[in-house]
Amino acid sequence: MAWSNGPQGSRLAPLPANWPQLRTACFERDGYRCTWYEEGRGRCTTRADECDHWRGRGDHRLVSLRSICHFHHARQTAQQAAAGRTSMKRPDERHPSGPSGAIEVAPYKVMGLPPHMQ
Numbered sequence: 001m002a003w004s005n006g007p008q009g010s011r012l013a014p015l016p017a018n019w020p021q022l023r024t025a026c027f028e029r030d031g032y033r034c035t036w037y038e039e040g041r042g043r044c045t046t047r048a049d050e051c052d053h054w055r056g057r058g059d060h061r062l063v064s065l066r067s068i069c070h071f072h073h074a075r076q077t078a079q080q081a082a083a084g085r086t087s088m089k090r091p092d093e094r095h096p097s098g099p100s101g102a103i104e105v106a107p108y109k110v111m112g113l114p115p116h117m118q
């Protein structure tokens with residue numbers, strides 16, 4: 001039974017049996033070109049050699065796949081990892097009735113320095 005736990009069994013989201021067909025259909029739809037689009041630079045012109053699950057790793061529908069080059073796939077994975085790290089940041093919460101709102105900047109700029117500082 002040790003043979004049943006190969007590397008395939010450790011995948012978080014196993015690929016479906018028709019994955020090769022889905023992958024080919026995705027490439028054909030996108031013209032075998034990377035679909036990465038960058039503001040101001042346009043679409044990537046590199047030949048696509050990977051299929052990206054842009055809606056999540058468990059969604060294998062054709063509409064949820066896009067062709068992407070190796071470079072941009074790695075870049076997106078890095079961006080997603082970075083986004084996951086920063087999403088835990090707490091929003092800046094401030095109690096509306098707290099006393100901190102009453103503190104203002106010292107009015108020296110308007111009134112000039114006090115006599116003992118001139």
Ligand SMILES: [Zn+2]
Pocket residue numbers: 034035036044045046068069070071072
């Ligand atoms: Zn690309």
